[in-house]
Amino acid sequence: MVEIQALPETSIFGQIADYQHEQVVFCHDHETGLKAIIGIHNTVLGPALGGTRMWHYASEAEALNDVLRLSRGMTYKAAISGLNLGGGKAVIIGDAKTIKTEALLRKFGRFVQNLNGKYITAEDVNMTTKDMEYIRMETKHVAGLPESMGGSGDPSPVTAYGTYMGMKAAAKKAFGSDSLAGKRIAVQGVGHVGTYLLEHLTKEGAHIVLTDYYKERAEEAGAKFGAKVVGLDDIYDQDVDIYSPCALGATINDDTIDRLKCSVVAGCANNQLKDENVHGPALVDRGILYAPDFLINAGGLINVYSEVTGSNRQGALTQTEKIYDYTLQVLEKAAAEGLHPQQAAIRQAEQRIAAIGRVKSTY
Numbered sequence: 001m002v003e004i005q006a007l008p009e010t011s012i013f014g015q016i017a018d019y020q021h022e023q024v025v026f027c028h029d030h031e032t033g034l035k036a037i038i039g040i041h042n043t044v045l046g047p048a049l050g051g052t053r054m055w056h057y058a059s060e061a062e063a064l065n066d067v068l069r070l071s072r073g074m075t076y077k078a079a080i081s082g083l084n085l086g087g088g089k090a091v092i093i094g095d096a097k098t099i100k101t102e103a104l105l106r107k108f109g110r111f112v113q114n115l116n117g118k119y120i121t122a123e124d125v126n127m128t129t130k131d132m133e134y135i136r137m138e139t140k141h142v143a144g145l146p147e148s149m150g151g152s153g154d155p156s157p158v159t160a161y162g163t164y165m166g167m168k169a170a171a172k173k174a175f176g177s178d179s180l181a182g183k184r185i186a187v188q189g190v191g192h193v194g195t196y197l198l199e200h201l202t203k204e205g206a207h208i209v210l211t212d213y214y215k216e217r218a219e220e221a222g223a224k225f226g227a228k229v230v231g232l233d234d235i236y237d238q239d240v241d242i243y244s245p246c247a248l249g250a251t252i253n254d255d256t257i258d259r260l261k262c263s264v265v266a267g268c269a270n271n272q273l274k275d276e277n278v279h280g281p282a283l284v285d286r287g288i289l290y291a292p293d294f295l296i297n298a299g300g301l302i303n304v305y306s307e308v309t310g311s312n313r314q315g316a317l318t319q320t321e322k323i324y325d326y327t328l329q330v331l332e333k334a335a336a337e338g339l340h341p342q343q344a345a346i347r348q349a350e351q352r353i354a355a356i357g358r359v360k361s362t363y
């Protein structure tokens with residue numbers, strides 16, 4: 001596993017080397033004000049696929065770090081899910097409310113096109129379906145489009161299904177049975193994925209306690225699913241079997257970890273561990289089983305992949321169901337090799353990339 005060390009902000013090649021990226025493309029256009037970075041982490045398994053995020057970064061160094069970290073995560077997510085995809089991601093620097101124009105997006109599309117399919121882009125934070133339409137005008141290397149445009153549509157139900165499968169596998173390991181009937185589950189965030197997840201959980205007879213940043217959204221979900229609604233910060237103190245982070249990242253941190261009373265953490269949020277090298281082992285010390293986030297939330301990527309391969313929603317769901325087996329395998333590996341689950345998942349992904357890399361070494 002690659003240990004990432006803090007580097008001086010100016011050491012661009014140092015950072016690229018540390019994260020082991022193949023290629024990082026800096027895109028600039030004076031006319032439109034476009035400043036974008038495309039991070040291509042690894043293409044051993046296939047083209048690098050990952051969304052484009054637009055964000056008002058405090059510094060260019062922060063933007064670079066974000067694209068490097070996110071694209072590396074995509075490599076692992078694809079590899080561990082058995083997909084023939086590499087990891088990539090792009091960031092456009094700037095305030096989406098002020099600088100985003102058709103021309104800027106189409107110019108970005110031309111940079112994507114220039115990579116000839118080595119990078120396939122998709123929607124991410126602060127990008128809309130309309131924005132993707134503009135990018136699509138300049139490049140065919142776009143995935144995750146709405147069904148009306150011939151794409152694979154909303155990935156949230158598929159992500160929720162995979163998270164549900166991963167949660168059941170973790171329950172099997174922690175409690176000896178994968179049944180969630182009667183289990184007390186704290187769901188943090190009832191947005192797109194969280195709501196679909198609640199449908200699976202309540203159908204199986206789990207008892208839910210939930211919270212959301214938007215009080216009305218929380219109340220609505222509480223009423224619909226017969227769940228108890230608690231305050232934003234109170235979610236960490238609940239006496240539950242499973243904590244399911246489905247909102248933001250980094251919610252497992254120094255401030256929250258000692259408050260958790262659960263036996264399992266399994267949710268769809270990205271980057272749940274604030275520092276995987278600190279909080280991964282800390283969960284093990286506390287006797288809490290962690291279902292690796294990038295493994296159990298891969299349903300969305302699997303759904304997008306179905307677009308690349310010409311499969312359909314049913315094919316994506318069938319592939320997503322395998323997250324149950326993959327999660328069990330990773331948790332077994334972690335126990336057998338004395339690793340924390342996130343570390344075991346990264347190793348498993350790296351081993352697949354290395355093995356397939358050797359396969360491809362013959363002409």
Ligand SMILES: NC(=O)c1ccc[n+]([C@@H]2O[C@H](COP(=O)([O-])OP(=O)(O)OC[C@H]3O[C@@H](n4cnc5c(N)ncnc54)[C@H](O)[C@@H]3O)[C@@H](O)[C@H]2O)c1
Binds near residue numbers: 189247270
């Ligand atoms: N949508 C997908 O297919 C997909 C795929 C992989 C990973 N994810 C990740 O899953 C998470 C949820 O995605 P989503 O598409 O449902 O997003 P979303 O924006 O629809 O839902 C997130 C919800 O969390 C709430 N929230 C924000 N901050 C909160 C806080 N501090 N406490 C409680 N609630 C809070 C928001 O109000 C919102 O209702 C994100 O981390 C996302 O990156 C989503």
